[in-house]
Amino acid sequence: MIQVLGLHKSFEGQQVLRGVDFSVNTGEVFAVIGGSGQGKSVLLKHLLGLLKPDSGQVLVDGEDISQLAGPALYRLRDRFGYLFQGGALFDSLTLFDNVAFPLREKTKLSRRDVRDRVEEELAKVGLSGMGHKYPAEVSGGMKKRAAFARVLVMRPQIVLFDEPTTGLDPVLVDSVHKLILWGKNAYGFTAVIVTHEIPEIFSVADRIGMLSGGVMLEVGTPDEIQNSKIPEIYRFVRGISDTAAVSGGLG
């Protein structure tokens, strides 16, 4: 279980998170939605300890990841997988070597076992026979799938998805969401997805939290969020701009 308590973070005087509170239950798919620049990716990086909060706690099964460093932090991180927005594949390595990288560095598997595991994972994400290609030679969707294979190959207990469908066409968006659900069922991981993919996320997430103005406005089931009476959430899930702000901006 992940618990985020009173998380505050600012960058160069600009307050991004102003006391975020929520929890993610083991085995569920939790989505964080919100507009661009609301601090969703910043929040996600705190869950893995990639960023340290100004104040607040991120408890992973009772252990505060923000207070850990060195081997203790790495030990806790071993339970996580992180799918970066752009995939973050190592561009000097082929897709095969990218997926093999954590296995070679963190396990004592033989060369043959590594090859079998990597080919198995690449096949599961629909990239059979593409292992020899470099990230620059494949499409954005294929990069994301290869990055997902790199995450899955280590069998993480918790997977963090940073806008996994941004920049993809609608068919690929659907395929990535199906891939997440398939992965969750196949491997039983807990998932935290940061996205602004509305309405698709309603069919993927078990619970959703809306991040706005540096706080979690509301946390609930997809139905509760869709029927929320909070004006900001109401507008966001229906894709309606803030007319007052727009007309104010237009003068």
Added chain:
Amino acid sequence: MFLFFQKIGALVLGWLREMGRMFVFLGETVYWTFIPPLKFGRVIRQIGFIGAKSAPLIVLTGAFTGMILGLQVYYTLTKFGAEAYLGPAVALSLIRELGPVLAALMVTGRAGSALTAEIGIMRITEQVDALESMSLSPYRYLVVPNLLAALVSFPLLASIFNVVGIWGGYLIGVKLLGLSSGTYYSGIEGFVVLRDVTDGLIKSLCFGAIVVWVSCYQGYYTRHGAEGVSRATTTSVVMSSTLILVWDYFLNSVML
């Protein structure tokens, strides 16, 4: 007036913060250097990149530096009727000073800037975060191999620079200006002592560490996309070059 002091204060605080972060980065690098396993393959690859690929540039600049020294020093020595000392003058200038410094400046321009750009691009495309997310230290993979490669490569490159430079001086002094070959070489043998060579090598080791420290640090903390990479690369070359000269002065004042 108050605003003026506020700005000065902010500038000093920012500078101190940056210095602190640089030394923490250096500390982390030293720490990870001694934590096994060593990425030996990456060290060898980086020796190829920092060392072997810089060798042609070092040979070229070393030859011309030696030739210029040959001309200039010969001109100066004729004023005192001391042309016979051309060999040791060229050799000592190269071994103690110009070899380590110029070789380091050349490698800064060629390899240091590339290191900053490579790590900087990895930073802005989240590849550095990807390493962290896999519980793998970026220092172990991106910084330590470069440090070890530089500690091997810089003294070797400076030595190549020295040898080629001495040949360049020979070409000008003996072949062009008519000094005897025996005079040129015996002078070197008589005046250059082991201490001169070791002092030069110590300088090279220090410069290698400085170049990798600054280049990797600038890349590691790159922000703001392509423009940030460009800025980090420029800062890296300027800062490395300046630090090489400043540190050279301190080393000279200790060694001489």
